[in-house]
Every structure is written in structure tokens, then in C-alpha cells.
Amino acid sequence: MEANIAIPSDSKETWSGGGVKPFGASYGKMMMWFFILSDALTFSGFLAAYGLTRFKFIDSWPIADEVFTHIPFIHGDYPMYYVAFMTFILIFSSVTMVLAVDAGHHMKKNKVTWYLFATIIGGLIFVGSQAWEWNTFIKGSYGAIKTSDDKILQFVKDGHQVGFADFVVGDRGDERITHTKKNGLWFESGQTVPEYSVNQVIASYKADPSIQIKSELIDADKKQKIVLSREKGLEELLKGTQIVEGANLQVNEYGNTIFANFFFFITGFHGFHVFSGILINIIIFFNVILGTYEKRGSYEMVEKVGLYWHFVDLVWVFVFTFFYLV
């Protein structure tokens, strides 16, 4: 074989590499594998960076069970269930994909079509679930106070976390309201003013002896966040500068801001992979319907796209472990 010589090839062979098959794998499949390898290393870089940061703040890292506790349409504290559901959806869509590949090997066009369709639906459900998860995380659940030394203070009553609405009373005391375009001199809108002010929260804390403050610090023996005494809590609360509701790239009511940054970045990057996987699956789906691969005599393209789709599932297995379980 003229392995080292560039041969001008018919442009139709761009994706097949002609007849040369090192290791018995076609050009396209081999390149898909090496792309997956490089992508796997990228994800490893992100997850390892997450690990480094978590180790750096090991005594105050947010506890996942206290962050991701929501299920759509149901109130209450249910950690894990929703993300377990997402994991199942993705594993199942991987199964339908591998069934499509298997049907392709037997040139069963109808089966390939339906299995690919199921895979696309599974992918859409997963991306939709992830959007919901993001939305819930951004909105937040209880709200917290950020202090001048960048700590997050949460509020608990009888051992359960409570929101501002559960104990804050009285007037906010500073007459501030959200400045909107409607009443703006220069047709500008201002930052949203939170419903409660820091001073109002402090006054309500003083007034209600059943409220305690949960710090970010973790008790290493119990693996739970330390709840401060009333006096120590007040001392910390007096340093409060800002009401924090939800999480974004600047503040995070659940604790370390960088936890939110990693969450957005890693699940976002994975979600983007799922999204592009769905697009590629849709293209392949229509090609199957049009009979492109039937004419070509091989459904190998379904197999190559399947590899990418399984890889997305593979990455999720690791994201699931390191964000939600460990």
C-alpha cells in the first residue's frame, strides 16, 4: 500500500478514505474514535479541574444532596431522583441507538428508522430535563445572605432549611423598589431589588429565636454543614452585605460561587454535546428514510454517529458520579 503518498482521490471517498483500512477499521470509524479520544481528554480536563477546586475548598464545598433536591410538579426534598431519571433516559437512548446499529447490520431499514426516532426523542427529553435543572438551579430554592468576607449564610429552623418568606417580617426599611424602564428618567432599567433587605433579615433573625444560621463549613465527622449558635450566627449575619437568591456566575446561594461556575460549564458543555448529537441523529434519520444507506449498501454511518451518541452517554456517567454522588 502507498501509505505515505498522497493520492488524489475521488471526492466521493472523502468520508470513506477509499479502500484502505488500517486495523480493519474504516477511515471514518477510526477518525470518530480518535475524535472521541480527544473529546474524552477535554472532559477529563474539566472534571479534573473540578476535582482540584473541590479539594482546595474541601471543608466548605456545597453538598450535592442539598443543592439538587427538586422534582418537577412535586414539592419537598427529593435529592437524586430527578438526575437518576435523566441518567436512565440517556442510557435507554443509548440502547435504542445500539439497536439501530444492530438493525443496520442486517439492512432492516424500517427498524433502523424507528430505533433512531426513539433515540432522538430520548435525547430531546434529556436536554429538556437539563434545561429544567438549570432553571431550578438559577432560580434557587431558599435564598441566602452573602457576607463582606464572601461567605454564604443559610437559614434553618428545627433542623430544616427555610426561605426568607418563612421568617422575615416587617418593612424592608430602605424604601427601595426595582427601577423599571417605565419610570426611568433615561429609559433605563435598574437591577432587580430583592423582596427583602439585609437589615430586614437581621431584624427578623433577632426577633425569632427559633431561626439559626447554617454556615458553609462542613463538620468532617458528620459530613454535614455546621449550624451556628444564635450568638455566633448574629455575629456573622451582621457582616451581611447582599441577599442572594439562586445561582449565577457571580453569586451562588448554595455556597462557593465556583461550584456554580463548574456546574454551568461542565453540564453545559455536555448538554451542548447532546444537542449536537441530536442534530446529527436527525440528519442521519432523514438519510435513512431517504434510503441513502440502503443504496450505499451499508449502514456504517449509523454506527459512526452511534459511537458519538454512546460517548455522550459515557461522559454523563462520569458527570453524574462526580457532581451528584461523590
Add this chain to the structure above:
Amino acid sequence: MAHAHESNVKRIWMVFGLLSVVTIVEVALGIVKPDSLHLTRFLGTSPLNWIFIILTLFKAYYITWTFMHMEGEKKWFRRSVVWTAVFLICYLVTLLLIEGGYLFDTLGPLVNW
């Protein structure tokens, strides 16, 4: 392709069952968090975390070998992909986690809780 195209449908469903069972075990352990596994230490972290990591690698193996059909590829092609990833990731993770521990040891005492 080198390998024969016998139907693998039965095996696919079996692997799906296996992956589902492992995920259910993970989720159950994640919800219950038994104190004996969660609050004790073994090789630098809790036994529970080791269980999660081992089950994750177990799932990763089955996804790669069965769903991605790595088992059917030529030995050295498989190794060129898998070994590259495994060695580089082990190296990266080891260094970064050691560095993270060092950062905590040096910076942690400066935080006034």
C-alpha cells in the same frame, strides 16, 4: 469489517439490565448513605465514594465494550484509544488532586470561619 454480524439484540438488553441495576444501586446508596460507608475513611476518602467510582468504571467498561463495540475491534486499535485515555487521565487526575490537596493545606488555615 472483520467481525461477523450475528444479531446482538439479546446481549444488548442484558447489558441494559446490568447498567440499570448498577444505576439503581448507586442511586439507592446515594439516598440512604449508610453511616458505616459514608462516615468512615478508606484510602483517602469514604468507602462509599470508592463504591461509586468503581461502579462508574464498571458502567464505562460496558458502554465502551458492548455499546460502542470496542470488543470487536482489533487489539492494537483498541489499545491505541483506551490506553491513551486511561494513562493520560490517571496522570492528570493524580497531579491535579495532589495539587488541590496542597492548596487546601496552605490556604485553608488562612480562612477565618
